[in-house]
Amino acid sequence: MTASPQSITADYEFAQPPHKVWxxxxxxxxxxxxxxxxxxxPVVGHRFTFRAQPMPHWDGIVNCEVLEVDEPRRLRYSWRGxxxxxxxxxxxxxxLTPSVSGGTxxxxxxxxxxxxxxxxxxxxxxxxxxxxxxRLAQAVAEV
Amino acid sequence: MPAVxxxxxxxxxxxxxAVFERLTRGEAAVKELTARFSVSQxxxxxxxxxxxxxxxxxxxxxxxxxxxxxxxxxxxPLVSWIEHYQGFWLERLDRxxxxxxxxxx
Numbered sequence: 173m174t175a176s177p178q179s180i181t182a183d184y185e186f187a188q189p190p191h192k193v194w195x196x197x198x199x200x201x202x203x204x205x206x207x208x209x210x211x212x213x214p215v216v217g218h219r220f221t222f223r224a225q226p227m228p229h230w231d232g233i234v235n236c237e238v239l240e241v242d243e244p245r246r247l248r249y250s251w252r253g254x255x256x257x258x259x260x261x262x263x264x265x266x267x268l269t270p271s272v273s274g275g276t277x278x279x280x281x282x283x284x285x286x287x288x289x290x291x292x293x294x295x296x297x298x299x300x301x302x303x304x305x306x307r308l309a310q311a312v313a314e315v
Numbered sequence: 316m317p318a319v320x321x322x323x324x325x326x327x328x329x330x331x332x333a334v335f336e337r338l339t340r341g342e343a344a345v346k347e348l349t350a351r352f353s354v355s356q357x358x359x360x361x362x363x364x365x366x367x368x369x370x371x372x373x374x375x376x377x378x379x380x381x382x383x384x385x386x387x388x389x390x391x392p393l394v395s396w397i398e399h400y401q402g403f404w405l406e407r408l409d410r411x412x413x414x415x416x417x418x419x420x
């Protein structure tokens with residue numbers, strides 16, 4: 173799993189075939205057991221919500237719209253959560269690829285924390301954390 | 316520490332973001348930023364004030380000139396917010412794995 177100011181990505185390998193993983197990703201009641209209670213339907217344009225326990229800084233509601241349904245390869249929905257200054261306007265994309273062993277490689281891309289290309293920061297290729305660590309070290313050295 | 320919302324808000328303006336990006340490459344005088352971004356000095360000063368309120372930049376005065384630089388800790392709220400979400404997905408994907416195993420039986 174990696175994170176940058178633009179997105180969080182994760183790669184998982186499951187022993188189950190794509191059609192089964194697809195079901196877990198798109199069946200509303202199955203989604204409720206591993207993700208959050210929801211009123212999802214695999215129809216492009218369908219607006220739905222995920223509802224979780226409210227937390228500090230978050231009312232527990234994620235407002236979504238289905239953007240892409242390409243069974244059993246790709247699923248994409250918008251992910252808008254938080255209120256006011258904590259508002260988050262992001263996109264979640266699931267990509268499924270059959271693996272040689274008959275299982276599924278699942279790729280998650282949760283993107284849009286900051287507008288794309290917003291950060292052409294120097295040293296970015298070293299990784300976000302490395303960059304921050306560098307800045308912190310500099311800041312400490314300057315004190 | 317400013318909230319993540321303030322950091323995101325400060326960086327949501329394209330000019331402000333460009334100014335911030337420029338400052339990540341080193342300290343700059345207000346004069347220099349004004350010339351570079353072809354906006355008025357009051358406009359640049361407003362952008363810099365917003366970045367400063369969000370904890371993203373720091374000011375240094377030398378005589379009649381003001382210089383700005385990126386604050387090392389400025390992006391921390393954003394990084395911890397993203398880390399929070401990372402933890403959320405790790406936990407949910409573990410649950411997905413368990414569910415898939417149960418679907419087998």
